Amino acid sequence: MNEVEIQRQKEIKEAEELLFTGPQALGFAKGLFLGRFVSDWAMPYPRVPAAQQADLDKSLAEVREFLDQNLDPVAIDRAADIPQQVIDGLAHVGVLGMTAPKEYGGRGFSQRAYCKVLEEIGARCASTSVFTNAHHSIGIRALLLFGTREQKQRWLPPLVTGQQLAAFALTEKEAGSDAANVQTQAVPSADGAHYILNGEKRYITNAAIAQVLTVMARTPIPGSDKTAITAFLVTPDMPGFTMLEPRMEKLGIRGTATGRFAMRDMAVPKENILGPLGKGLKVALTVLDFGRTTFGACCTGAAKTCLRLAVEHANTRRQFKKTLGEFDLVKKKIGRMAADIYAMEAMTAVTASLIDRGLEDYMLETAMLKVFTTERLWEAVNDAFQIHGGSAYFNDSPLERMLRDARINQIGEGSNEVLTSFIALVGMRGPGMEFKEIYDTMFKPSRGLGKAWTAGMNRLGAAVKIPSVPVKSESLRSQASQLGRLIWRFNLSVNRALIKYREPVMDMQLVQERIAGVAMEMFASACVISRLDSQLQGVGRNGDSPAGNHRAAELFLRQSFHRIRRFLSELTDNDDRQLLETANVALGKESAANRNGF
Numbered sequence: 289m290n291e292v293e294i295q296r297q298k299e300i301k302e303a304e305e306l307l308f309t310g311p312q313a314l315g316f317a318k319g320l321f322l323g324r325f326v327s328d329w330a331m332p333y334p335r336v337p338a339a340q341q342a343d344l345d346k347s348l349a350e351v352r353e354f355l356d357q358n359l360d361p362v363a364i365d366r367a368a369d370i371p372q373q374v375i376d377g378l379a380h381v382g383v384l385g386m387t388a389p390k391e392y393g394g395r396g397f398s399q400r401a402y403c404k405v406l407e408e409i410g411a412r413c414a415s416t417s418v419f420t421n422a423h424h425s426i427g428i429r430a431l432l433l434f435g436t437r438e439q440k441q442r443w444l445p446p447l448v449t450g451q452q453l454a455a456f457a458l459t460e461k462e463a464g465s466d467a468a469n470v471q472t473q474a475v476p477s478a479d480g481a482h483y484i485l486n487g488e489k490r491y492i493t494n495a496a497i498a499q500v501l502t503v504m505a506r507t508p509i510p511g512s513d514k515t516a517i518t519a520f521l522v523t524p525d526m527p528g529f530t531m532l533e534p535r536m537e538k539l540g541i542r543g544t545a546t547g548r549f550a551m552r553d554m555a556v557p558k559e560n561i562l563g564p565l566g567k568g569l570k571v572a573l574t575v576l577d578f579g580r581t582t583f584g585a586c587c588t589g590a591a592k593t594c595l596r597l598a599v600e601h602a603n604t605r606r607q608f609k610k611t612l613g614e615f616d617l618v619k620k621k622i623g624r625m626a627a628d629i630y631a632m633e634a635m636t637a638v639t640a641s642l643i644d645r646g647l648e649d650y651m652l653e654t655a656m657l658k659v660f661t662t663e664r665l666w667e668a669v670n671d672a673f674q675i676h677g678g679s680a681y682f683n684d685s686p687l688e689r690m691l692r693d694a695r696i697n698q699i700g701e702g703s704n705e706v707l708t709s710f711i712a713l714v715g716m717r718g719p720g721m722e723f724k725e726i727y728d729t730m731f732k733p734s735r736g737l738g739k740a741w742t743a744g745m746n747r748l749g750a751a752v753k754i755p756s757v758p759v760k761s762e763s764l765r766s767q768a769s770q771l772g773r774l775i776w777r778f779n780l781s782v783n784r785a786l787i788k789y790r791e792p793v794m795d796m797q798l799v800q801e802r803i804a805g806v807a808m809e810m811f812a813s814a815c816v817i818s819r820l821d822s823q824l825q826g827v828g829r830n831g832d833s834p835a836g837n838h839r840a841a842e843l844f845l846r847q848s849f850h851r852i853r854r855f856l857s858e859l860t861d862n863d864d865r866q867l868l869e870t871a872n873v874a875l876g877k878e879s880a881a882n883r884n885g886f
């Protein structure tokens with residue numbers, strides 16, 4: 289086995305361990321890859337439970353009032369700091385512990401309801417939304433999900449009331465996208481009472497202002513010479529904790545304190561281990577799943593601000609004796625923004641509700657939400673910027689700041705490239721396993737032809753049957769049946785890619801990008817259909833007016849279906865070979881395209 293193959297086997301083993309711990313209900317996204325529309329997860333459109341709606345309305349009103357009166361995103365950006373009074377105010381209105389159970393001082397909100405609150409913050413100030421995410425969505429999340437009762441009782445109350453702040457520290461020099469490559473070591477002390485941590489973390493939001501940090505470090509696996517990642521609760525007053533750089537200067541979200549710190553022979557009590565020993569990667573990735581839903585909410589809020597600014601300018605600025613909004617090329621940008629925002633909001637609501645409803649495996653949906661909303665926000669900022677022309681370029685323009693702020697989203701909490709590849713590979717695993725079953729059985733007749741026959745028929749069944757997308761509104765039947773047909777085509781294309789490329793498809797990221805792209809668009813379209821159906825039936829709630837912007841939804845579906853068809857046709861008609869060869873020449877590498885089997 290060569291080095292690449294050994295690394296591949298290691299990654300597969302890690303992924304298996306992380307993702308497939310036992311039988312789980314078929315999720316929405318995994319269903320798409322199998323040619324199914326698992327409607328229960330997306331329909332009917334999720335509503336905040338009636339019992340929580342009054343609480344949410346009250347909190348939203350309080351949060352809005354507080355933000356309108358006290359949050360100054362320009363001042364935060366200029367000073368590169370979020371004033372303590374803002375942090376105290378967020379704590380006062382409950383934002384810093386909103387999803388924590390009431391018994392620990394939190395508000396007990398669902399993820400769906402919390403996303404509505406985060407959307408408000410994201411619409412106003414990205415520094416503040418990233419600070420809040422780092423504290424609540426990922427900082428205290430491991431404690432909420434994996435903490436023992438004693439740990440929760442001890443650590444949560446000051447954190448959920450904002451007396452203390454939290455951070456989540458995974459990233460290191462050698463562990464960026466490759467999160468499993470954490471090098472920080474944690475070795476048990478001689479008496480077994482502590483773990484001694486040595487290592488450095490970088491790019492950690494809130495590191496310098498947090499009193500509690502969830503730190504990932506590598507611990508020995510008892511009885512073997514191997515190590516695995518474990519999550520620890522760390523406080524900066526532990527001897528050996530050194531802040532190397534409390535506020536790294538940066539392009540955007542300048543109000544956040546992004547830091548770098550070292551741990552030198554730092555003793556951490558073994559009681560501070562969060563979750564099972566050696567299962568820290570699972571802890572980290574589960575935490576990030578939660579973070580990705582609120583990421584989606586913040587991006588939706590920011591995109592709404594872009595649309596508002598674009599519309600205001602397009603309706604007032606005159607050139608060639610017309611307002612800008614009278615030009616079709618400006619309308620094109622505004623229409624697309626409105627359509628995308630409709631989808632971003634719907635996708636955020638559906639994804640958050642998967643968590644609330646207890647679906648165990650929502651990694652694909654949260655990854656899709658993160659990639660989709662961050663890319664669409666980037667387009668929205670860019671388009672709003674373009675509509676504002678030169679005026680956007682100057683420091684007194686909110687769009688200048690928003691453009692800088694939005695850039696981190698495609699990189700942080702899993703870069704979009706890594707997540708795109710992840711979506712395709714994890715999604716294809718379902719059909720891939722079925723093929724493997726057929727293949728294995730064919731070559732091992734002792735395992736019984738009956739099994740191969742069943743698996744083969746399942747495949748065939750999925751391949752010939754167009755899934756039904758159940759809608760209540762007559763006017764949506766056509767879009768619903770188009771989506772059903774596209775899911776059917778997608779399933780055929782995934783099967784074809786698996787048969788054609790077999791194992792090497794794991795390295796073929798251009799193929800993966802199209803497959804993930806289709807899956808994301810189909811998920812977004814399903815959420816849009818679900819939301820529109822609910823609005824047409826007059827049951828829109830949660831600020832979702834029954835009248836709604838139906839045109840935006842319809843435009844989104846048309847544009848999304850076009851993108852899906854384009855991705856599907858590019859699976860067989862593309863320039864991949866030439867593109868890879870050109871890149872290889874530029875990179876000074878031998879051609880890898882032939883190796884990849886194009």
Ligand SMILES: Cc1cc2nc3c(=O)[nH]c(=O)nc-3n(C[C@H](O)[C@H](O)[C@H](O)COP(=O)(O)OP(=O)(O)OC[C@H]3O[C@@H](n4cnc5c(N)ncnc54)[C@H](O)[C@@H]3O)c2cc1C
Nearest residue numbers: 456457458459464465491492493546699700701702703705
């Ligand atoms: C402002 C800010 C705040 C942050 N806050 C936190 C925090 O609170 N906690 C924390 O733990 N981390 C935090 N991070 C770290 C962040 O999560 C990482 O920057 C991110 O995971 C990417 O890692 P990296 O920067 O090392 O980039 P690399 O891993 O070096 O990747 C660089 C680029 O290479 C490409 N790439 C990498 N791998 C692949 C692949 N397999 N396939 C295709 N392309 C690939 C991608 O385009 C990627 O953007 C923060 C970062 C920033 C900038």
